[in-house]
Amino acid sequence: MRHPDEHLIRDEDLRAKLEEARGKFLFEQQVGILVTTQRRRDDERQAEEAKAQALAVMPRERRRRAIIREVIENTQPTPADLRHIHSVIAVCGMPYDRPPPEVRRFEKQQGNMSLLIQAGELTGKDQQWVQQPLPFGPKARLIMIYLCSEAIRQKNPTIEIADSLSGFIRDMGFPVTGGKKGTLQAFKEQLNALAACDMKIGVWDGAGQTARTRRITPFDSIDVWLPPNINPDQKMFWPDTVTFNDAFYKSLDRHALPVSAHVIRTFAGSARKLDLYTWMGYRLHNIDTTLRVSWKALAEQFGGSFARPRAFRAQFAQDLAHLKEVLPKIPVKVTEDGLVMEPADPHVLALPAPRAARKS
Numbered sequence: 001m002r003h004p005d006e007h008l009i010r011d012e013d014l015r016a017k018l019e020e021a022r023g024k025f026l027f028e029q030q031v032g033i034l035v036t037t038q039r040r041r042d043d044e045r046q047a048e049e050a051k052a053q054a055l056a057v058m059p060r061e062r063r064r065r066a067i068i069r070e071v072i073e074n075t076q077p078t079p080a081d082l083r084h085i086h087s088v089i090a091v092c093g094m095p096y097d098r099p100p101p102e103v104r105r106f107e108k109q110q111g112n113m114s115l116l117i118q119a120g121e122l123t124g125k126d127q128q129w130v131q132q133p134l135p136f137g138p139k140a141r142l143i144m145i146y147l148c149s150e151a152i153r154q155k156n157p158t159i160e161i162a163d164s165l166s167g168f169i170r171d172m173g174f175p176v177t178g179g180k181k182g183t184l185q186a187f188k189e190q191l192n193a194l195a196a197c198d199m200k201i202g203v204w205d206g207a208g209q210t211a212r213t214r215r216i217t218p219f220d221s222i223d224v225w226l227p228p229n230i231n232p233d234q235k236m237f238w239p240d241t242v243t244f245n246d247a248f249y250k251s252l253d254r255h256a257l258p259v260s261a262h263v264i265r266t267f268a269g270s271a272r273k274l275d276l277y278t279w280m281g282y283r284l285h286n287i288d289t290t291l292r293v294s295w296k297a298l299a300e301q302f303g304g305s306f307a308r309p310r311a312f313r314a315q316f317a318q319d320l321a322h323l324k325e326v327l328p329k330i331p332v333k334v335t336e337d338g339l340v341m342e343p344a345d346p347h348v349l350a351l352p353a354p355r356a357a358r359k360s
Contacts, residue, residue, distance in 0.1 A: 005035045014038055061269070064173070065325045068266045072326065077352045083149040083264055084256040085141075086248075088115070090278035095136035096271045096304045106134050110301055120196030122222065132196040133189070138271040140190040141278075142172055145264060147194075147242065152256050157220075157249040160241050161191070171261070172268040195222045195242055220245045257282055260350035266326050272302055273319050277349075280323070280332065284344050294338040326350075 009018055014034050021030040055063050092115035095106050104119040121129040146168045150159045165187065166176045174183045198217055221243045244252065259281055267273035279301065283291060299312055302319075306312035317334050324330055327350060331342035346352065 005031055008035045009038050011038060011041060061322075062325075064266055065322060068262050069326045069328070072260075072262055072350045077260065077347070077350050079352055081261050081350070082352065083145050083259050083261045084152045084252075085145045085148050085259060085278055086252050087255040087257045087282055088251075089141075089144055090257045090275075090282045093275045093279075093301075094140055094271075095134055098136050099134050101133070103134065116200040118198045118200075119193065120198055122192055122196045132193045135190055135193040135197055136271075137190070138267075138269055138274055139187050140194060141271055141274045142168075142264070142268060143187065143191050143194060145259065147244075148252055148256060151244055151249060151252060157244040157246065158241055159244075165191070172265055174268070191242075195219050217245050218248050219243060257285065258346070258351055263326060263350055267323075270319075272304070272315075273322060275302060276319055276323055280330065280341070281349050281351075283341055284330075284349065285346075287341065288343050290343075291341040292338060293341070296338075298338055 006018065009015055009031075014037060018031065018034055021027055024030075055066060058066065092108050092110055094117065099106065106115075106117045108115045117134060119132055119134045121131050123129055146165070147159055151157055166184070169176050169183055169187055177183050179185065219242050223241045257278065259278055263277055264274065267277060295309065295313060298316060299306070299309065302316060303312050306315070320332065320334060320339075324332075327348060329344075329348040331344050331348065333340050
């Protein structure tokens with residue numbers, strides 16, 4: 001006689017178990033177990049379908065945040081998920097938007113540090129010097145993270161780029177496309193800008209009595225591959241390798257700030273959100289008590305071209321909310337006076353256990 005609940009068992013593997021148990025002792029109990037298993041699977045499938053439907057109607061960036069948050073919540077971070085950026089760049093940043101062509105220098109002050117970036121030149125076909133723009137935007141930041149990470153991973157100041165940059169671009173969620181408006185062109189422009197630029201950092205003591213300026217040129221050499229059919233008017237060269245300046249490389253080895261590849265990928269299209277994540281990682285990495293940051297200081301750090309404080313505060317609150325969608329355990333909150341941060345372990349930033357993180 002067919003058990004009345006057998007028709008509820010539909011999955012092929014469960015039907016096989018049903019037939020195997022048929023006619024044996026405690027058959028009815030086995031049917032009950034299989035029915036329960038089928039119902040649990042059905043519930044899980046319905047939940048997955050509902051989740052997929054909810055994701056499908058989300059705007060693209062919100063969908064990306066939701067997907068990465070689930071990845072972070074359901075997997076333990078490993079060293080393979082780590083990327084690195086120099087702490088100084090994490091704190092001081094670069095221009096958010098493309099500066100006008102005539103603007104050849106960028107200055108930024110944060111606390112007792114000041115960063116000066118000056119646009120440079122690269123030599124190309126026929127030994128002609130070609131001006132490069134100031135590095136700016138999210139792609140310049142992504143490339144610095146890529147180069148710093150590769151230098152740390154390979155334990156070598158010379159990074160081969162030609163065969164690996166495309167993979168990095170894909171890893172960050174961008175299609176690899178050619179042409180004048182393709183992603184390769186945009187990334188190459190920022191790579192060239194970084195390779196050619198000159199950086200200086202000023203550091204003041206707390207009393208304002210002494211100052212020290214250190215010249216930092218990130219790269220000592222750039223090997224540029226020039227194909228035979230290159231257009232003489234084309235200003236986009238393709239570095240094959242870049243070599244970090246020895247002082248910069250040693251400084252990077254001491255002050256490499258760990259960041260999560262998942263989070264970087266989530267905000268790969270926003271320079272301001274990348275800065276917020278790396279800056280917050282630096283701050284949380286170096287505090288052992290409550291830190292309060294005023295709106296004035298936040299505007300100096302992230303304000304960019306905002307003319308009205310109210311507009312900046314609204315944008316900052318939204319950017320922080322997006323970051324907390326991905327990393328809900330970050331102990332930070334916006335107040336009337338600015339931002340309040342509490343000490344936290346690396347796991348709130350989707351980083352591996354403390355022993356794997358570097359102290360800046």
